[in-house]
Amino acid sequence: MDSLLKLDRCTIRFGGLTAVANFTMEVGRRELVGLIGPNGAGKTTVFNMVTGVYPPTDGHVLLGGEPLNGLKPYAITGKGIARTFQNIRLFISLSVLDNVKAAFNLHLKHGPMHALTRGRAFLREEHEIENRTLELLKIFNLDRYRDAMCRSLPYGDQRRLEIVRALATQPKLLLLDEPAAGMTPTEKSNLMRLIEFVQETFDISVLLVEHDMRVVMGICKRIYVLDHGIKIAEGTPEEIRRDPNVIEAYLGEGPSEAAPQTGEM
Amino acid sequence: MSRALLVLVAALLVCLSVSLFGENLIASRYAYYYDILITIGINVILATSLNLVNGYTGQFSLGHAGFMAVGAYASASWSNHLDPYLLASIGGANSPFATNVAFLISMLLAGSLAAIAGFAVGVPSLRLKGDYLAIATLGFGEIIRVAILNTDFLGASRGLSVAGSYTNLFWTYGSVAICVYVVLGLVHSTYGRGFLTVRDDEVAAEAMGINTTKYKVMAFVVASFFAGIAGALYAHFKAFLTPEGFNFFRSVDVVVFVILGGMGSTIGVIIAAIMLTLLPELLRALAHTQFVPPAYQGLLENRLILYSLLLITLMLTRPQGLFGDPVAIRKRFTRSRGN
Numbered sequence: 001m002d003s004l005l006k007l008d009r010c011t012i013r014f015g016g017l018t019a020v021a022n023f024t025m026e027v028g029r030r031e032l033v034g035l036i037g038p039n040g041a042g043k044t045t046v047f048n049m050v051t052g053v054y055p056p057t058d059g060h061v062l063l064g065g066e067p068l069n070g071l072k073p074y075a076i077t078g079k080g081i082a083r084t085f086q087n088i089r090l091f092i093s094l095s096v097l098d099n100v101k102a103a104f105n106l107h108l109k110h111g112p113m114h115a116l117t118r119g120r121a122f123l124r125e126e127h128e129i130e131n132r133t134l135e136l137l138k139i140f141n142l143d144r145y146r147d148a149m150c151r152s153l154p155y156g157d158q159r160r161l162e163i164v165r166a167l168a169t170q171p172k173l174l175l176l177d178e179p180a181a182g183m184t185p186t187e188k189s190n191l192m193r194l195i196e197f198v199q200e201t202f203d204i205s206v207l208l209v210e211h212d213m214r215v216v217m218g219i220c221k222r223i224y225v226l227d228h229g230i231k232i233a234e235g236t237p238e239e240i241r242r243d244p245n246v247i248e249a250y251l252g253e254g255p256s257e258a259a260p261q262t263g264e265m
Numbered sequence: 266m267s268r269a270l271l272v273l274v275a276a277l278l279v280c281l282s283v284s285l286f287g288e289n290l291i292a293s294r295y296a297y298y299y300d301i302l303i304t305i306g307i308n309v310i311l312a313t314s315l316n317l318v319n320g321y322t323g324q325f326s327l328g329h330a331g332f333m334a335v336g337a338y339a340s341a342s343w344s345n346h347l348d349p350y351l352l353a354s355i356g357g358a359n360s361p362f363a364t365n366v367a368f369l370i371s372m373l374l375a376g377s378l379a380a381i382a383g384f385a386v387g388v389p390s391l392r393l394k395g396d397y398l399a400i401a402t403l404g405f406g407e408i409i410r411v412a413i414l415n416t417d418f419l420g421a422s423r424g425l426s427v428a429g430s431y432t433n434l435f436w437t438y439g440s441v442a443i444c445v446y447v448v449l450g451l452v453h454s455t456y457g458r459g460f461l462t463v464r465d466d467e468v469a470a471e472a473m474g475i476n477t478t479k480y481k482v483m484a485f486v487v488a489s490f491f492a493g494i495a496g497a498l499y500a501h502f503k504a505f506l507t508p509e510g511f512n513f514f515r516s517v518d519v520v521v522f523v524i525l526g527g528m529g530s531t532i533g534v535i536i537a538a539i540m541l542t543l544l545p546e547l548l549r550a551l552a553h554t555q556f557v558p559p560a561y562q563g564l565l566e567n568r569l570i571l572y573s574l575l576l577i578t579l580m581l582t583r584p585q586g587l588f589g590d591p592v593a594i595r596k597r598f599t600r601s602r603g604n
Contacts, residue, residue, distance in 0.1 A: 051472065077474035089469035091462050093529070102458045106474030112483065115454035116447060118267035122454070129455055169474050 002029045004205050005050065005081075005173055010059035012049055019045045020229040022059075027173065027205050032196070034220030035209045036240075038249055042229040043209045044086065047177055050207075051083050052076040063173070078106060082171035084162040086178045090150040096161060097146045100133045103168035136164050139201070140194075156187045163198060173205045174198065180212045188212065192219050217241065225249065269450060276442040284435030291434075303502050305542045306437035307495050310444045312522035312538040313531060314491035317448050319520065320528035320589075322484040323464025325395060328386070328402030329492050330515035331409040335382045336375035336493025337500040337511070338419050341427040343371040344501070348428060368431035372440075372497040379493025380486045382409075387485035391478060406516050414508045424507040432502035440498060444491045449531055451487070460484055464529070514569070521572050525579060527589025537587060544571065 005027040012020045020042040027033045037043050048054045050061055052073040061068045063079055071079070091099050114122040137143040140160050145153055150161060159179055166174055176195065180188050196219055199206045210216045216223060217237040225233040225240060227249040233240055240246055292299045311329060318326045348367050356363035390401040413419050420426075451457040459480045462470040467477050500506055518541075526537030545568040551557065552565040564570065579586070 053468075072476075073468075073471040074474050074476045077472060083472050085469065085472075089466050089472075091465035091469065093465050094458070094461060098458060098461075101455055102462045102470075102475070103473045104455055105459050105462075108455055110454070110456060112451060112456055115456045116450045118270055118450070123267065126455060165473065 003027070004029045004031075004064055005207070006060075006062040006065075007046070007050070008060040008062065010046075010049055010056040010061060012045055012054055013057045018229055020049065020226070023226070023229075023231055025224050025231070025234075027207050029172075029205055030199070030203060031222070032199050032206045032208065032220050034216040034223040035207060035226065036211070036213070036216050036223060037226035039211075040228075041226040041249075043226055044177060045229075046226070047083065047175055047209055050076075050175065051081060074106075077169055077171075080170075080172035081175065082166035082169045082173075083175040084159070084166055084177055084179060086181060088158050088162055090158060090162060090165070092149070092151050094150065095147050096137070096142060096150050096153070097130075097133060099150050099161060100136060100165050100168050101129055103165045104129045104133070106169050133168065136168060140164050156183060156190070159183075159191070160194065163194070167198065167202060171204060173207065174202075176206065176208045176210075178210055179208070180210055180215045188215055191215065195219055269446070273442060273446045276446075277439050280435045280438040280442065283438075284433055288434055301542065301546060302434065303432060303437050303498075305539050306434075306441050307498050307502070308519075308522065308538040308542050309441050309535050310491055310495040310498070311519045312526065312534045313441075313444050313448055314488040314495075315519050316523050316526075316528065316531060316534045317451070317460070318484045318488045319523050320530070320534065321448075321452055321460045321464060322481060323528075324391065324481055324484065325399040326402040326485070326488070327399045327513075327516050327520060328404075328406035329488070329519045330511040330513070331386075331402075331406030332379040332383055332489040332492035333496040333499065333515070334406075334409050334413060334508070334511035335489075336379040336496025337506055338413060338425065338496075339378045339493070340371040340375035340497035341425055341500040341506055342419065343374050344368075344431075345425075345428045364429065364431055365436075368429070368436065368497075368501065371431075371501075372436070372494055375497035375500075376490040376493040379496065380490040383486045383489025383492075384482065387482045387489075391481040391485065403513065403516070406511070406513060410508045410511055413511075420506070422508065424505055427500045427504045427506060430501055430504050432498045437498055437502075440491075440494050444494070445531060445535070447487065447491075452531075461529075518572075521576065524586055525575065527586025530586065530588040533586060533588025541572070544568070 003026050007023055007025040010020060010023045011018065023046065025035075035043055035046060045054065049056050050068075052068065052071050052075070055070055063081060066079070068076055068079065091102060094102065108125070110122045110125055134143060134146070137146060140163070142157060142161060142164060145157070150158060153161060163174075163176070179195070180191055183191060192215055195206060195208065198204070208216060208220060217240075220237060223235065223237060223240045224231060225243070225246050232245040232249055233243045235243070291302070311333065315326065315329045318324050344367065351367050351370070352358045352363050355366060358364065386402065386405045390398060390405070393401055414422055452460060459470070459475050462473065462475055463477045463480050470477050522538040522541055523534050525541065526534035545566070548565045548568070548571065552562040557565060
């Protein structure tokens, strides 16, 4: 497999608490990989480790063979990893159009001086960004909201806008943090199709952290399962479904708080 | 040339012609109004530049008077000590060309030194957020004031007289035009949208590849530069500086302009600066009419009481300021923590 993202024996400790221990994982190019686990298993911590929010205490994170350790989040995004957030984080005082435009900041050729002299090259670049933003919005059928404030969009559209914004940074790998959280079953089905569509259209890898088994099992080619910060299983959806460790982690013995078929509230 | 740049050039030409043909008339016949006019200009520069930090970038700075002091004392010292040589070499103290060149140089020096101070203060303190940043910048402002108070070269507590009352309508309103142009030009570009993303959500901004620290420092440096310019205009307008002119309350005045006008609204902040500069003058005029008993005159003349009342009323009825963006400010009060 042509590997894009590789986590090599990553451990992260917060004081005496080991949130993720000795975790190894690989995401291939153009692969759709899922990361699941019960509440508090350390999924979001893995995310934060990959995106540079918390550097790993031990181990290495590699993107295309290049180490990402010690890089700030914005620099990691610059290397080609974009993400969405579990609780939507749009730029709330900006319009839908400007939210996406803001993400073009990363590959911007002009700087503050060009913004002041407003030369021809500057105006051309601004024009190009506007066009590409509109193209992206059109692909996701969000262009009718272009001048609306992002808070006024329906919940599902806000989630999609976040994905559009992440794609505007031209990533190689897209990390989706619980995109199905708080969605209705219909919205979830739409989301599954959307994720597959994004993966194919933009020809990128997707790492999906999700609570909802149906979503993960439905679209991921390979799945990693975390429990208490330790990898307890990896494999295809079929293998994961039958894995006794996974069943125990989710259902436990006797009544439990998380069942595999229900999503997070 | 783009339209924005044309507007700037036109504005500068208007300032120049008003200054060339009307300056002496206004200054001699309507000295009181001339005074207010210049003060308004200086306050607009301070408010517009602070708005880049407090409004557009969402960082709460309380040290603007400190940067203004750096600029004021820098340009004053330059003019006091080096103007004689400079003027002698380019046409003498009576040549308008020579004096204006000398003033331009001292203004640029003032702006640059203030910008350097902004960078030096900004890099370490912009790691702080919210109230902590406010306190750090407040501390900086006080350090500058106390340092001047104890520097004999700068006149210490005796104050410093400034050679050359160079400030005129052209320099004041020319600087206003450039300051407004720079702030708006920066903010209305893809580069400048970065400032707004830092205000809205730092975590998301970083995740979009935006170096938030760089933007904060940038905002701080630009704002300090213009505070320094305002300081230079102030120095060569008042012709006498005291450290007390740059105390904490001076910073608060500017913050009040920004909050009242609406954080992140340049036009609102400009209007607020104009209104709040005029208001004490109007109240003074009112206080000395027959309708107000002498015992209450002092009360009306005290602008701080009025500011406080205004702020309380405004915060209760319109927390986003007169022209501010309601969404941005609501966020400020209901910010959710964590990821």
